[in-house]
Amino acid sequence: MKSKTFRKGIHPPDKKDLSKDSAREFFPPGGIVVIPLHQHIGAPAEPLVKKKDRVFRGQTIGRARGFVSAPVHASVSGQVKSVGSHLSPMGRQVLSVTIENDGNDELFPEIKPVRNDVIDYSPEEVRKAVSEAGIVGLGGAAFPTSVKLSPPEEYPTDVLVINGAECEPYLTTDFRLMIEEPDALIAGAEVIKQTVGAKKIFLGIEDNKEDAISLFEKKLTGRSDFQVVPLETRYPQGYEKTLIQTTVGRDVPKGGLPLHVGVLVQNVGTTVAVYETLKTGVPLIERSLTVTGEGIRTKKNLKARIGTLVADIVEHCGGYVGEKGKLIMGGPMMGVALWSDGIPIVKGTSGILVIPGGSLQEGKEHNCIRCNNCSACCPMNLVPTRIATLTRFSRFEEAREWGLMDCMECGTCSYVCPAKIPLVQWMRVGKVAVLKRDAK
Amino acid sequence: MKKTDYASPFKLGSSPHIRSKESVPKIMYWVVGSLAPAMAGAVFFFGANALRVFCISIITCLVTEYVFLAARKKSVSAVLDGSVLITAILFAMTLPPALKSSHVAIGAFVAVALGKHVFGGLGYNIFNPALVGRAFLQAAFPVAMTTWAPPLTQKGVDTLTFATPLAKFKFASAELSLAERLTDLDHLFFGHVGGCLGETSALLLLIGGGILLVKRYIDWRIPTGLFTTVFVLTGAVHLINPDLCAPPLFHLLAGGLLLGGFFMATDMVTSPITPKGTWIFAVGIGVLVVLIRVQGGLPEGVMYAILFMNAFVPILNRYTRPGILGEKGNRVG
Numbered sequence: 001m002k003s004k005t006f007r008k009g010i011h012p013p014d015k016k017d018l019s020k021d022s023a024r025e026f027f028p029p030g031g032i033v034v035i036p037l038h039q040h041i042g043a044p045a046e047p048l049v050k051k052k053d054r055v056f057r058g059q060t061i062g063r064a065r066g067f068v069s070a071p072v073h074a075s076v077s078g079q080v081k082s083v084g085s086h087l088s089p090m091g092r093q094v095l096s097v098t099i100e101n102d103g104n105d106e107l108f109p110e111i112k113p114v115r116n117d118v119i120d121y122s123p124e125e126v127r128k129a130v131s132e133a134g135i136v137g138l139g140g141a142a143f144p145t146s147v148k149l150s151p152p153e154e155y156p157t158d159v160l161v162i163n164g165a166e167c168e169p170y171l172t173t174d175f176r177l178m179i180e181e182p183d184a185l186i187a188g189a190e191v192i193k194q195t196v197g198a199k200k201i202f203l204g205i206e207d208n209k210e211d212a213i214s215l216f217e218k219k220l221t222g223r224s225d226f227q228v229v230p231l232e233t234r235y236p237q238g239y240e241k242t243l244i245q246t247t248v249g250r251d252v253p254k255g256g257l258p259l260h261v262g263v264l265v266q267n268v269g270t271t272v273a274v275y276e277t278l279k280t281g282v283p284l285i286e287r288s289l290t291v292t293g294e295g296i297r298t299k300k301n302l303k304a305r306i307g308t309l310v311a312d313i314v315e316h317c318g319g320y321v322g323e324k325g326k327l328i329m330g331g332p333m334m335g336v337a338l339w340s341d342g343i344p345i346v347k348g349t350s351g352i353l354v355i356p357g358g359s360l361q362e363g364k365e366h367n368c369i370r371c372n373n374c375s376a377c378c379p380m381n382l383v384p385t386r387i388a389t390l391t392r393f394s395r396f397e398e399a400r401e402w403g404l405m406d407c408m409e410c411g412t413c414s415y416v417c418p419a420k421i422p423l424v425q426w427m428r429v430g431k432v433a434v435l436k437r438d439a440k
Numbered sequence: 441m442k443k444t445d446y447a448s449p450f451k452l453g454s455s456p457h458i459r460s461k462e463s464v465p466k467i468m469y470w471v472v473g474s475l476a477p478a479m480a481g482a483v484f485f486f487g488a489n490a491l492r493v494f495c496i497s498i499i500t501c502l503v504t505e506y507v508f509l510a511a512r513k514k515s516v517s518a519v520l521d522g523s524v525l526i527t528a529i530l531f532a533m534t535l536p537p538a539l540k541s542s543h544v545a546i547g548a549f550v551a552v553a554l555g556k557h558v559f560g561g562l563g564y565n566i567f568n569p570a571l572v573g574r575a576f577l578q579a580a581f582p583v584a585m586t587t588w589a590p591p592l593t594q595k596g597v598d599t600l601t602f603a604t605p606l607a608k609f610k611f612a613s614a615e616l617s618l619a620e621r622l623t624d625l626d627h628l629f630f631g632h633v634g635g636c637l638g639e640t641s642a643l644l645l646l647i648g649g650g651i652l653l654v655k656r657y658i659d660w661r662i663p664t665g666l667f668t669t670v671f672v673l674t675g676a677v678h679l680i681n682p683d684l685c686a687p688p689l690f691h692l693l694a695g696g697l698l699l700g701g702f703f704m705a706t707d708m709v710t711s712p713i714t715p716k717g718t719w720i721f722a723v724g725i726g727v728l729v730v731l732i733r734v735q736g737g738l739p740e741g742v743m744y745a746i747l748f749m750n751a752f753v754p755i756l757n758r759y760t761r762p763g764i765l766g767e768k769g770n771r772v773g
Contacts, residue, residue: 010460012458012460169458241765241766242765251766252766253766253767254764254765254766254767255766256766324449324450324451325450325451326450326451326452326453326457327450328457332455332456332457332458333455333456333457333458334455334456335455335457336455337450337451337452337453337454337455337457338450339448339450339452340448340449340450341449341450353457355457355458357451359458360451360457360458360459362453362459363459363463366464366521366562366563367561367562367563367564368563369464369467369523369562369563369708369709370563370708370709370711370713371467371657371708372659372708372713373462375713375714375762379765380764380765381762381763381764381765382762382764383713383714383761383762385713386713386757401761402761403764406764406765406766409455411455411456412456414454414455414456414459415456415458415459415460416460416462417459417462418460418462418463418464418466418467419463419464419563420459420463422453422454424454424455424456425454428454
């Protein structure tokens with residue numbers, strides 16, 4: 001079957017060979033875990049524990065505040081060492097719960113599945129369970145999943161798209177998850193489909209993951225309501241709006257959401273997390289991630305507890321090698337460069353990536369020569385150099401007309417820019433300024 | 441006061457953390473390389489004169505660039521980014537082979553100083569610098585700029601009365617038949633004609649232009665729109681009145697159209713950034729070229745046509761914003 005794709009985009013070296021053959025292994029949490037109460041999009045959770053409290057694994061330690069929010073759970077059993085601000089991956093000080101791990105890994109006694117069989121959950125029960133489990137989008141954006149599972153009534157959802165594109169270079173956690181737990185993924189997709197009342201499921205996978213494509217094609221033979229869609233390996237193939245065009249053939253309007261065209265998109269990691277929570281009753285306290293990059297000794301795919309410190313994981317993988325470079329949480333295109341490895345992994349952490357300085361291709365910044373590479377590759381069809389220039393001169397209204405707020409910061413423009421202009425950074429500067437003006 | 445230590449053991453910076461291997465100098469030197477066949481052709485057809493003009497132009501441009509960068513307190517290493525070399529070569533290519541050295545130097549200085557640096561240097565100039573230099577010479581030394589030395593491959597031709605193919609067609613006496621006024625197409629194609637240094641051989645320009653198209657260092661819309669417009673318009677006028685306008689293939693191959701269409705109109709800095717704007721820009725140049733060649737007082741109009749449309753680029757950019765994904769059902773394509 002021929003791979004489908006959107007037009008535009010780029011082909012960065014995918015570097016997935018570094019880690020794609022290493023099966024996910026469980027990484028036992030270290031002596032200390034730090035769990036930020038704000039790991040998701042929306043309001044931060046409210047702490048329910050205080051210093052010296054004893055907590056169990058899976059116990060709620062932060063309560064969701066409001067509809068768009070998510071609770072936070074202890075990922076180990078032990079004693080609360082402190083509740084205070086700690087540097088989060090996003091570079092901010094965030095109220096966090098530090099737990100001293102007692103090593104017993106005792107599960108909170110009240111945890112048990114609501115139903116014995118995942119299929120027996122009613123839509124309402126699924127939403128409640130997902131909400132209480134603190135499940136958020138595990139692809140990186142960390143938007144509360146329960147909100148996505150509750151589309152407003154005027155927009156009935158008829159199609160579910162499972163995003164297995166994993167278009168970020170280096171990362172292989174979704175790939176490993178797909179080939180190691182295909183049945184959990186299929187079951188999770190079925191439950192989500194039932195919950196939102198969809199009729200059809202598409203599973204989009206980039207064609208650099210042939211094993212996964214053929215595995216699911218075999219498992220789903222004869223299913224007309226559940227289809228594998230091979231996608232061309234091209235960044236950002238997994239971007240929600242173009243993914244919907246490619247798989248379903250619908251156009252999400254500018255400024256709109258997938259629900260406006262009756263579609264729900266879920267990442268494969270999130271889908272499996274939903275299934276496991278329903279099956280075991282254990283909330284989201286663990287996730288898969290890839291530890292990779294030329295600057296780390298052993299490349300691995302891990303299952304690690306939320307709150308595990310990056311330094312512990314790096315040590316487990318043989319430590320840093322090569323010259324000083326970037327320590328990145330997430331992929332190379334959209335990930336965040338960390339200031340320190342004393343930062344915990346959070347629900348949205350899809351990978352730990354270490355790139356030595358020499359491989360960064362930073363280069364000297366030139367004036368824009370208007371080569372149009374940025375606009376030729378932008379998946380949103382923006383003209384990034386124009387928006388960046390308007391932002392630089394504080395002409396925010398014009399920047400907005402040119403689509404500043406439609407930019408999703410995929411990094412494509414900065415990647416292709418021969419003048420090495422930090423275009424995405426200018427987009428961020430512009431967005432912050434516009435939001436500030438709007439707030440006034 | 442105690443200094444807070446914010447040093448991180450890691451490099452920091454905004455995403456994306458990887459970059460392509462593309463760079464400004466790389467693009468510039470590819471353009472220089474793609475001009476090499478036409479430069480070699482110029483030396484082949486015009487000998488020492490061509491070498492002289494190229495050398496003076498390149499040296500003057502490099503020195504001017506260096507002085508202006510230094511005076512503007514910019515990094516002088518930018519002299520080596522390749523952009524000024526392109527200006528120097530293109531400028532030389534638009535000159536008559538026997539032009540006096542002092543004229544070449546004056547034009548080259550104007551190209552870099554007025555064409556590029558008064559606007560703010562690389563990336564900020566509105567007009568193609570090489571053409572600014574040429575336009576200045578055309579205004580300052582009109583006679584010198586229209587005195588054409590025949591190529592070395594053409595023996596026994598009088599320099600004073602020698603004309604370029606376009607001038608021959610336009611200004612030939614009315615007694616001559618149409619066929620006598622035209623130049624053989626194969627001569628135009630391979631370079632057995634007079635004209636500016638860089639415009640004699642269509643073949644060599646096509647090779648260079650082809651390289652840039654394949655490498656995507658020029659926007660295919662510009663040569664496509666420009667050449668199609670010229671072909672269609674001259675074809676139409678030729679059908680109506682063959683005396684007024686030469687056949688379309690003649691117009692494509694003669695004069696500076698290929699040089700301008702592949703290497704000057706496509707200058708990234710001075711062409712639009714939107715696809716729609718680029719089409720308008722290309723077609724606009726084509727229309728102006730035909731207007732000047734057919735109706736104007738000059739035999740050739742590529743230079744003025746490009747400079748004129750350069751002036752429209754900011755406004756074209758402003759009014760031709762591409763549709764954003766999802767805007768009025770827009771699909772990216």
